[in-house]
Amino acid sequence: MQTQTEGSAEPADNGGLLQVVGGAIVDSLERPVRLLVARRTAPEAFAGMWEFPGGKVEAGEAPEDGLRRELREELGVGVVLGDEIPGPLVQGWPLSGAAAMRVWVAAVHDGAPAPLEDHDELRWVELDGDRIMDLPWIPADLPIVDALRRHLA
Numbered sequence: 001m002q003t004q005t006e007g008s009a010e011p012a013d014n015g016g017l018l019q020v021v022g023g024a025i026v027d028s029l030e031r032p033v034r035l036l037v038a039r040r041t042a043p044e045a046f047a048g049m050w051e052f053p054g055g056k057v058e059a060g061e062a063p064e065d066g067l068r069r070e071l072r073e074e075l076g077v078g079v080v081l082g083d084e085i086p087g088p089l090v091q092g093w094p095l096s097g098a099a100a101m102r103v104w105v106a107a108v109h110d111g112a113p114a115p116l117e118d119h120d121e122l123r124w125v126e127l128d129g130d131r132i133m134d135l136p137w138i139p140a141d142l143p144i145v146d147a148l149r150r151h152l153a
Ligand SMILES: Nc1nc2c([nH]c(=O)n2[C@H]2C[C@H](O)[C@@H](COP(=O)(O)OP(=O)(O)OP(=O)(O)O)O2)c(=O)[nH]1
Pocket: 020, 021, 022, 046, 050, 051, 052, 053, 054, 055, 056, 057, 070, 095, 096, 099, 101, 118, 138, 140, 141
């Protein structure tokens, strides 16, 4: 699996969409068994739903750098990035509103994940089986979870 520890990509042209990035943090890049999922606290429409930790890319920031920054802020961890889970758009996966999310597989490089910001619970769930799909995900994330499972199988 391709890995990268330092951001070298140029800021992406987001085509007018709000660019969001998410981390599919797995227990091992080589032999992934479990995925770290996060339960949002806000906004009200998404509170209580599970998602990939991450957030919005800032102006002039490369997406991979934005993802590392968000995961440091939200979970207190440094990560190694693995493969991207490509979506149907150049900007990744369509979300509600004029937004799209690029998602990378990632593994914790330093720190212990904790719900420092934006989440009230983190949970390691098995990638295989029904349990992961039984979680109340943000609806737009369901095809991404499906593609992730197929990519890692
Ligand atoms: N992080 C994340 N956001 C998602 C996912 N699925 C999904 O629809 N979204 C939406 C929710 C939000 O409208 C948007 C991401 O915004 P955010 O609130 O997480 O971004 P941020 O951390 O930069 O927050 P802020 O600076 O605006 O407070 O994308 C997902 O799996 N992860």
